[in-house]
Amino acid sequence: MPEPTDLGDAAGYRPLLFSIAYGMTGSVGDAEDIVQDAFLGLTRAHQVGTEIAAPKAYLTTSVTRLGINHLRSARVRRETYVGEWLPEPVVVSADRPGPAEHAELADSLSMAFLVLLEALSPVERAVFMLREVFGYDYPDVARTTGKSEANCRQIFARARKRIAAAGPVADSAPAPARRAEGGELARTFFEAAAGGEMDALLGMLAPGVVFHGDGGGKARAIGKSVTEPLRVVQLFVGGLRRLRSLGAALRPVWINGRPGALIVDAEGRVASVVELDVVDGMVRAIHSVSNPDKLGHIGPVSDIARLPEARLRETR
Known part of the structure; x- marks a missing residue:
C-alpha cells in the first residue's frame, strides 16, 4: 500500500519545479503561478484521500503539462509582441537574493538558451529541456509529458536539430x-x-x-x-x-x-x-x-x- 502523501517534504521540490516552469515559459511570474497551481492540485488530491506515492513525479508532471498548455495559449501574444522578445531575468545578488527557487535556478537556463528554445513547439520544448537540462531518462520524460518513449526519442532528436539550426547550443553550467x-x-x-x-x-x-x-x-x-x-x-x-x-x-x-x-x-x-x-x-x-x-x-x-x-x- 502506498505511503501517505507528505506535503511538507513536497515543498522541498520547489526549486526544481520553478526551474522547469521558468524554462518552459521564460516568465518568473508565470512560473510561480504554475508551481502554485501544481501544489494546489496536490493539496486537493490529498484532501479527497487520493494516495500519491511519488509527489515529486506528480508535481513535475503537473508543472510540465501546465507549462505546455501555457505556451500554447501564449503563442499568439508572442507573435504580436512589440520588438524583440527576451525572457524575464532571474537576478541573484548579495542584497537581492530572492526566493530560494530563484537562487537555485539551473545555470544552464541562460537567457541565450531560453531564446533558442523559442524555436521549439511546446511539447518539443518540454522534452528537450527535461532531457538536456535536467537529465531525465526517456521513460521519465515519457511519463511526464504523456508521450511514448519512442515518440520522446524522436521529438528530442527533432528538437536538437532545430536548436542547432537556430544558433550555438548554450554551454552547461559554468565551472x-x-x-x-x-x-x-x-x-x-x-x-x-x-x-x-x-x-x-x-x-x-x-x-x-x-x-x-x-x-x-x-x-x-x-x-x-x-x-x-x-x-x-x-x-x-x-x-x-x-x-x-x-x-x-x-x-x-x-x-x-x-x-x-x-x-x-x-x-x-x-x-x-x-x-x-x-x-x-x-x-x-x-x-x-x-x-x-x-x-x-x-x-x-x-x-x-x-x-x-x-x-x-x-x-x-
Whole structure:
C-alpha cells in the first residue's frame, strides 16, 4: 500500500519545479503561478484521500503539462509582441537574493538558451529541456509529458536539430573557474562602459557578438538585434551615458547564472537589466531587458527608461 502523501517534504521540490516552469515559459511570474497551481492540485488530491506515492513525479508532471498548455495559449501574444522578445531575468545578488527557487535556478537556463528554445513547439520544448537540462531518462520524460518513449526519442532528436539550426547550443553550467573569469570580465566591461572606453570594450567582444534589447514597446530599446561590434559598443555606451545623466547607476549581479548588472535610478528602482554571455573570455552576447512588465519581480521599477506616452500609443 502506498505511503501517505507528505506535503511538507513536497515543498522541498520547489526549486526544481520553478526551474522547469521558468524554462518552459521564460516568465518568473508565470512560473510561480504554475508551481502554485501544481501544489494546489496536490493539496486537493490529498484532501479527497487520493494516495500519491511519488509527489515529486506528480508535481513535475503537473508543472510540465501546465507549462505546455501555457505556451500554447501564449503563442499568439508572442507573435504580436512589440520588438524583440527576451525572457524575464532571474537576478541573484548579495542584497537581492530572492526566493530560494530563484537562487537555485539551473545555470544552464541562460537567457541565450531560453531564446533558442523559442524555436521549439511546446511539447518539443518540454522534452528537450527535461532531457538536456535536467537529465531525465526517456521513460521519465515519457511519463511526464504523456508521450511514448519512442515518440520522446524522436521529438528530442527533432528538437536538437532545430536548436542547432537556430544558433550555438548554450554551454552547461559554468565551472567555478569560468564563473570567476566571467565575473571579472563583467566588472572590467562595465567599468570601461561607464568610462566610455570604446577600444577597451571592443577588445572584450567576440567577433560574432550580438546585442539584444527588449523594451516591449514600453521602454527604450533597440528595435532589432545588432551584430556589428562597433555599433554594439556605440549603442551600449550611448544608452548607459543617457541613463547615467538621469542619475542611474550600475549594480553587479548574476542573471540566469551569467554575470550582469542592474541599472537603477537615484532612488534604487530598477530601470534595466543587462546580462553578458561570456564564452572563452569574450562577450558573445549582451541581453538588455528594460520592459517594465518584466522587471517588477526584482523590485520597484523606475520610469527613466519608459517611452513617452505618445510613443506608447503609437506602438499599441
